[in-house]
Amino acid sequence: QKEVEQDPGPLSVPEGAIVSLNCTYSNSAFQYFMWYRQYSRKGPELLMYTYSSGNKEDGRFTAQVDKSSKYISLFIRDSQPSDSATYLCAMNAGGGNKLTFGTGTQLKVEL
Amino acid sequence: EAGVTQSPTHLIKTRGQQATLRCSPISGHTSVYWYQQALGLGLQFLLWYDEGEERNRGNFPPRFSGRQFPNYSSELNVNALELEDSALYLCASSWDDDTWNTEAFFGQGTRLTVV
Numbered sequence: 001q002k003e004v005e006q007d008p009g010p011l012s013v014p015e016g017a018i019v020s021l022n023c024t025y026s027n028s029a030f031q032y033f034m035w036y037r038q039y040s041r042k043g044p045e046l047l048m049y050t051y052s053s054g055n056k057e058d059g060r061f062t063a064q065v066d067k068s069s070k071y072i073s074l075f076i077r078d079s080q081p082s083d084s085a086t087y088l089c090a091m092n093a094g095g096g097n098k099l100t101f102g103t104g105t106q107l108k109v110e111l
Numbered sequence: 112e113a114g115v116t117q118s119p120t121h122l123i124k125t126r127g128q129q130a131t132l133r134c135s136p137i138s139g140h141t142s143v144y145w146y147q148q149a150l151g152l153g154l155q156f157l158l159w160y161d162e163g164e165e166r167n168r169g170n171f172p173p174r175f176s177g178r179q180f181p182n183y184s185s186e187l188n189v190n191a192l193e194l195e196d197s198a199l200y201l202c203a204s205s206w207d208d209d210t211w212n213t214e215a216f217f218g219q220g221t222r223l224t225v226v
Contacts, residue, residue, distance in 0.1 A: 041199075041222075042220070043117075043201055043218050044201070044217045046214055046216060096161070096207045097203065098144070098156050098159060099144075101153050101154040102153070
């Protein structure tokens with residue numbers, strides 16, 4: 001069993017939809033949680049960075065962390081075709097950025 | 112402000128040769144991380160350098176090695192290249208110590224192809 005599980009998709013939604021992306025994990029030591037967006041053949045771009053449980057909002061993006069359930073989510077409101085990319089969740093226990101990544105969810109937002 | 116820069120963008124090597132990949136971190140960042148993104152395997156942690164020292168390494172053979180220079184830039188060396196080493200190699204930088212860390216930012220990667 002992988003430490004971090006993420007549905008690979010692909011996920012296809014119409015423009016303007018609310019997108020929900022999720023990851024589950026097994027290591028209770030994880031306390032830093034990140035979401036990265038990766039366009040094809042490019043490096044990952046940091047979208048959201050959260051510490052411990054709770055919600056964080058930044059523009060159209062909302063990240064949620066539920067440590068009791070070992071479950072994290074990323075919500076994208078008013079999705080745009082430019083949001084089409086692979087979304088990677090990542091996490092670590094602190095003391096350095098040795099990140100454990102999910103396999104990524106491929107998202108396509110259609111006109 | 113410049114982000115993390117990696118060179119070269121693409122690299123083609125023959126099996127058995129050595130490859131050298133380079134990374135310049137964001138100004139002010141002292142930690143450099145190397146990750147491998149192979150097709151179908153996702154991002155795998157390779158190495159962590161901080162203040163010129165190797166702080167941690169992932170589950171990779173010793174032929175994957177590197178170093179960090181006094182200006183915090185870093186090199187990743189892969190010896191005795193194998194076909195399975197073909198992947199996108201990503202460098203990230205952040206400001207960390209033993210007890211906490213800040214956001215890690217990635218470069219655009221070096222695509223290594225072993226033929």
